[in-house]
Amino acid sequence: MSEFTEDQLQRYSRHIILPEVGGKGQKKLLNAKVFIIGAGGLGCPVGYYLAAAGVGTIAMIDNDEVELSNLQRQIAHSVKTLGKPKVESAKNTFESLNPDVNVIALKQRISKNNIMEFIKDYDIVVDGSDNFPTRYLVNDACVMAGKPLVSGAILRFEGQVTTIIPGDGHCYRCLFEEMPPAGLVPSCQEAGVLGVLPGVVGGLQATEVLKLILGKGDVLKNELLIYNALKTTFRKVKVPKNPDCPVCGKNPTITELLDYDAEYCTMR
């Protein structure tokens, strides 16, 4: 393990002295590749903490530019990066925090045409997207590609986290088989969010990712964690794998990626 530099010994010392991490675990983190969907409220803290932890390769995909209204919660961006692509802004922030980390900035929209090619070289996918079409696209792609997925969602004062291990645990469609009709989904105009909420939820997602890489502890497999910031409550709901799930069940009806309707307004 002496191949750590002196800087790395100092930077990661609080990891290395943990029995569950150690030098070997830190090496796993440095060799890990994580793909993050979205460089917004969730993607920022997830990427920030994974970069701090020394996760060696972090890709982020997002097609938006930084706006002033983002800065209430999207902590990787700043007034200096207003108008710039979010992924570039985040890349600069993460690489300034930790030069060990290679951040791959993808300024484009994730779609059924590019997702399989993007995720194939990564160990874990993180969903920090803000809309249902993307959430279902990412779920279905990860199930088909067999990639572990740490999914997070936030709205107003409530957040959800779940970890999908294809072939082993549940998937997002076991939980909610179909996308809700557009009228039932709160649009950005209706939906505020407490600025710190994505920090909590993104922190939980980053923790799930680190445990998956290290192979330690328990993840939210077959479970959905619901955090209520107003009440300060955490609630775990069991989500059994559905044998009749259209994408991960015994006889799946969804065997290739669909035309995920993108008519929902994107939250900024």
Add this chain to the structure above:
Amino acid sequence: MEEDIKPDKKINIKGLICPYTFVKAKLAIEDMEVGEALEILLDYEEASRSIPKSMEDHGQKVLKVEKINDTDWVLVIRKEKE
């Protein structure tokens, strides 16, 4: 305490303070095989107590803790588990 253990590996961490004393000792142990013994030479007094305690907490066996002169200690730790 067992005496006259022949260490399989020796490290000199004189000049280092906590937690880097333990960081170096732990990384050395991780690279060794179960059953092998590590000798640690150090001059930071607190580490002469904290390294043995931490090693035991991690499931390793402390074979020797000895002050060898005014400034230095020698520890011998046997790796008991990965």
